[in-house]
Amino acid sequence: MLFFTQCFGAVLDLIHLRFQHYKAKRVFSAAGQLVCVVNPTHSLKYAPTRCAAAQASTEQGILPPCHHHEVVHDPQLVPCTCPLFSCPWEGHLEVVVSHLRQTHRINILQGAEIVFLATDMHLPAPTDWIIMHSCLGHQFLLVLRKQEKYEGHPQFFATMMLIGTPTQANNFTYRLELNRNQRRLKWEATPRSILECVDSVISDGDCLVLNTSLAQLFSDNGSLAIGIAITTSKAHSSEAEM
């Protein structure tokens, strides 16, 4: 009996996901973009100062020596930058992608333009939605986080990190786009390197920030569709420096 109930639940989930996929595809269909359904991940704990030292050293051009479990003595080693904070892994930059795929089961998508469909936006903070995006010969990590910066007022923060060095990251521009209910919100920026901490980017608010009411306006049946595009940073050359 339990088996049949579970089977029935799984079929319902599948129909629900298929329906969401179809709806997101309708909105972004003009560009024929790939729609990826991303389920939430509950973070075990949040330690905002965890990467302060890593951030400081990255800004000075040094690989992060800090780690939330122990000090990394080999400067070539990178701690696991996946926002699942209980992970004690550390390794070289080249193997970060395989670690994220194998250990954290994070999907990787191909294509210059994709749609990230985050489900279950109603879940309480803190919650993360994470995906990897392979494009222009590099891998990027997209993180959408629901977090309470002000108690009782959860907000959504979305950013894209290059799984590479800050110098490599400067060659790209990423765009996140929300489009629904006769409203459109676009955020364009240079991706940060995964060597800089995703926590710092979010706590600094240097990313796409949505309050709950705006997230509700852009979401459909509890799912938020974010169009993602990555280009080489020539797009910024037209912007005059102030």
Next chain:
Amino acid sequence: MLFFTQCFGAVLDLIHLRFQHYKAKRVFSAAGQLVCVVNPTHSLKYAPTRCAAAQASTEQGILPPCHHHEVVHDPQLVPCTCPLFSCPWEGHLEVVVSHLRQTHRINILQGAEIVFLATDMHLPAPTDWIIMHSCLGHQFLLVLRKQEKYEGHPQFFATMMLIGTPTQANNFTYRLELNRNQRRLKWEATPRSILECVDSVISDGDCLVLNTSLAQLFSDNGSLAIGIAITTSKAHSSEAEM
């Protein structure tokens, strides 16, 4: 002596404004847009519930009967919707523009695309920056407000209202664009009618919202340049309804 000190101060202010105008023009020069320097206005008080009744009646297609000083018995009369709350004025929709110009000295600018340069972003909340924009045969009111929704955490809210009815407002789309430091943020939406309350739009967060750190990234020497464009709402026709 006091006269000369004041003259010197005025000349310095003029040079400072000219310099800000020049810098904003450099950023938005590609489009040859008109740059307008907008000085802040301190609101005397904030009464968030002031227009709740107006909002409710506007949604039902009735002109707002409420007023923050007294009940308006003539449904053809509109209270002063300028966010300077001490104003007891009320009048017909057709004379709102001349009231705002004459009584509140709000500038009016012509052109489909302009740059709104808000000065002195550091001033404490609550502060408003307001301008009128004449375009496509209608007048619009742009309001940028610095407000503390969460105590100790001021945020910036920007929205555009049509000085006209909600039905007329549905024919337009406005775009607000920030562009600096290799970051770009665009907000596109249908303007709300001035018969709906600007306070409600801002308290609902259904507008461009910037936290302080993001506002600092986009501002230059304490001034924030916002590119504004208004089009007829055909632009939204490509968006599939969900």
